[in-house]
Amino acid sequence: MSDLSNFSISLPEQVTFTFTNPGLTFGNPSYLDINVSGGTVLDGSYDAHCIDTDRPLSLGKTYQAKVFSSYETLPPELLGTGNIEQPQNFDLINWIINQNFVGKTAANGQLFTYGDVQRAIWTLIDDINSTSRLGGWNQTRTNQILALAQANGEGFIPTFEYTTIFGENIIGKLGVILAPDGTNDGILNPDAQIIITEVKLSKIGNFVFNDINGDGIQDEGEDKIVGVTVNLLADVDGNGVIENGEVIQSSVTDADGKYHFEVVAGNYKIQFEQPQDFSEISPRLAGIDTTQDSDGLISDVITIKPGEYDPTIDAGFYNNTGIIGDRVWFDNDGDGIQDQGENGINGVLLKLINNDTGETIATDITEGDGEYLFDSLPQGNYTIMVDPSTLPGNLQQTADSDGILDGMSTVNLPAAQSNLNQDFGYQQLGTIGDRVWFDQDRDGVQDEGENGINGVTVKLLDATGNIVATTLTGNNPNSSTLEEGYYAFTNVTPGDYRVMFVQPDGFNEVSPFQAGSNSALDSDANPANGLMSNLFTLAPGEINSTLDAGFYNCGPCVFEISNGFSGTNIKVQISMEEIEGGVKFTVTETDPNLIGDIRGLFFHINDESLLKQLKVNGSDITDYEFKANSVQDLGNGVNMNGDGNIHKYDIGIEFGTQGISQDDIQSTTFIISHKTVELNVEDFLNQEFGVRLTSVGQPNSREQSSKIFGYSPEDCCDSIFSNSLLAMNPIAI
Incomplete structure (x- = not known):
């Protein structure tokens, strides 16, 4: 904030002006519009207000007037009765003229007028208040202006960038006093009305820079210089020359190397003090761009008019080293x-x-x-x-x-x-990890208590599929307790990658891919894509510890059927196990109360196109038939009809020969394979199975027979199937 009392020396000593009343042709509506001439920096049109009602101004007349700042100490000739009677209130008056009241809404809902403003100024500065030539005015509105000024204007000093109480951003204004000499006789004691004029403040700045190459031009990469003392000079002694020692204000460059001075219109110079760490002064006024050149230690005279901002006064310094x-x-x-x-x-x-x-x-x-x-x-x-x-x-x-x-x-x-x-x-560089674990509940999510698996091979592949690195899972090096199954690829260049997991020995199943909503706990080994993760991007410095894989082990798929539809109900357990070359079936009569001779097994296959090249091998097999949805009777009493509905299957296999004296088979094993395709248990899941038994009964009386059916489970390693023995005989894995 400037000390405005110092700037009165920059104002012209005398101006010539004419006026109109009311002032409706320039700026805001005001009591007076004046036009200043005489070849000074104040030449122009302004809004103005009357200070003293005791003296007249004559329309159409040209006046010469002495010029004063409302913030300077005024000469005695201007003070006292009939002149400026309350100069102590100029801070409040300056506050009022900076609010632009005219046209704004007052508390009573009406609009403020220039008459309201003029009445408020007379109240603060004069001993007599007039109603002459005020246009529309209202004492209630005037009182509101006075109350606001007294609440907000004590010690007020305007600034170049100012926000009014109405939220308007304006250039701040200084009240400049014009004391007319009504007879043009040069005597200071005025014989015409004293007025106060709204004159916009001005601003000078801008930058002190490290002119690294010493060319006097601000080049890209040439930094600011902070803390440089900058002086504002004016013609203090009034001899018409601004000299080096005539300092009216000083500043230092800020953190951005910038400075500024808020001034009234006038003539100035800027003086820079050479910073201690710089041995050389940049060439003065080099180049043609005044916003980028250096103005040396002392600038030329700067003539600045009301409301102007000159941001071109810079200085460069450099070292000869x-x-x-x-x-x-x-x-x-x-x-x-x-x-x-x-x-x-x-x-x-x-x-x-x-x-x-x-x-x-x-x-x-x-x-x-x-x-x-x-x-x-x-x-x-x-x-x-x-x-x-x-x-x-x-x-x-x-x-x-x-x-x-x-x-x-x-x-x-x-x-x-x-x-x-x-x-x-x-x-x-980044890091990629994190864990391979034994997914005991096979849900694809790392649960508390599920251990890691050490010794699993993990490969890091780039976006084109090249192997970038290989590692093995081991104990977590960042844990004080034993935590197994961790891996990490460190110092990885940012880019696109996949992680591939090699299925560990002893584990024949992979957890569901990306189950759940927490990427840090799910399994990223995609069984449909060679146990590789999706392609992901590693950002610079990123630690991606979300690439995990879950594995588990499923033993033979064991289930039980006992739904009799003909003859005596009896329980039979069926086991399916993947072996090299096919699927091994074991059919066992497990009823604790009955004995039966297993004669036939009937069932479906998921892909009927495989039927043509199926092969079956078992020591107890005496006949078989493969035909989609057609097999129901193999002869010799080995059939699946009898409840009014003929059960037809894709596959039928006969065991032994009829009669208890011929074969007595309570358990039998066989292998189904395919000539070109490797079969697995999934080929036979969620299908109907039927078993034909003869010689059913107690050990000493086996004259009955049974035809039973049931279903294989949807997933042998997931939920317990309703007719499965897994609930009673869980498989150790």
């Missing part, structure tokens, strides 16, 4: 180029070595955006070395200024030159 820099950065895409959005690496120590002596002559630590700088360097040969111990972990170097990725670069520095091309790029 050279500098070396520039940046250590995260090269996210590994292309060795500093792309937009690739951040610097802060906190990295760099050493500067004099190649002639081998000594480290300077060190610097990156800051800001990974930037470093070695300055004040004489010409010579240097090496810049990155201290690798200060780099973050999991990085690989991708860029080095001399093309050798060794964290060092050699520079031949000429006298007074800059080399800001010494950049070092590093790509953040």
Whole structure:
């Protein structure tokens, strides 16, 4: 905030003006519009207000007037009865003229008028209040303006950028007093009405920079200089010349190297004090762009008019010695180029070595955006070395200024030159893991208590399917307790990958693929894609610990049927087990109360196209037939009819011969295979099975027979099937 009392010396001593009343032709409606002439910086049109009602102004007359700031100490001739009677209220009046009341809504719902504003000003500054030439006005609205001014305007000083109580962003205004000399006799004691004029503030700035190459132009990469003292000069002694010592205000450049002064219209110079760490002053007014050049230690005279902002007064400084820099950065895409959005690496120590002596002559630590700088360097040969111990972990170097990725670069520095091309790029490497586990409940989700599996081979593949790395699961190295089944691929270059799991020995089933909603706990080994995960992208520095695989073991698929539809009910257990070359079936009569002779087994296959090339082999087999949905009677009493509905199957197999004296088979085993296709248990799941038994009964009386049927389960390793023996005889795995 400026000390506006200092700026009265910049105002012209005298101006010529004419006026109109009311002031409706310029700016906001006001009591007066005035037009200032005379060849000064105040030439122009302004809104104005009457200060003293005791003296007249004559329409159509041209006046000469003395000029004063409402914030300066006024001469006694302007004060007292019949003149300016309450100068202590100029802060409140300045507050009022900066609010732009006219046209805004008052508390009573009406709009403020210029008459309301003028009445408020007379109340604050004069001993007499008039109603002459006020247009529409209202004492209630005037009282509201006065109350707001007294609540908000004490000690008010306008600023160049100002927000009114109505939320408008404006250029702040200074009340400038014009004291007319009604007889043009040059006597200060006025014989015409004193007025206060709304004059917009002005602003001067802008920037002090490190002119690295000393050309006097702000070039890309040339940084700000913070803390430089900047002085505002004006013609303090009034001799018509702005001299070096005539300082009316001082400032220092901020964190962005910028400064500004808020001023009243007038003539000024800007003076820069040379910063201690810079030996040279940039050439003055080099180039043609005034926004980019240096104005030297002292600028030319700046004539600034009301409301203007001149952001072109800059200064450059440099050293006659050279500098070396520039940046250590995260090269996210590994292309060795500093792309937009690739951040610097802060906190990295760099050493500067004099190649002639081998000594480290300077060190610097990156800051800001990974930037470093070695300055004040004489010409010579240097090496810049990155201290690798200060780099973050999991990085690989991708860029080095001399093309050798060794964290060092050699520079031949000429006298007074800059080399800001010494950049070092590093790509953040990632980690991929995490676990292979025994999925006991086969739900595809890692549950508490489900152990890991050590020794499982895990492969990392790139997007084209090439194997990048291979590892084995083992104990979690980051855990103090025994946690098995963990793996990790570390220091992985960002990119697209898949993880492939090799099914461990002793486990013949894979968990459901990506079951559940938690990617950190599901299984990513896709049975339909060679136990590989989906393709995923590893970002720079990412730790992806969501690539897991679950395995479990299913023994023989065992189920029981006992639904009799003809003869005596009896229980039979059927076991299916995958073996090399086919599926091994074991059929066993398991009823605790009855004995029966197993004569035939009938069942379906899921894919009927396999029937033509099926083969069956078993020592007890005496006949068989394969025909889709057609097999129901093999002869010799081996059939599946008798309940009014003939049960027809794809496959029928006869065992032994009829009669208890011929064969007595309570259990039999056979193998079904295919000439070209490897069969598995799934080929026979969720299908109807039927068994024909003869010689059924007690050991001493076996004259009955049985025809029973039931169904194989949908999934032998999932839910317990309703007619399965798994609930009673769980299979150890």
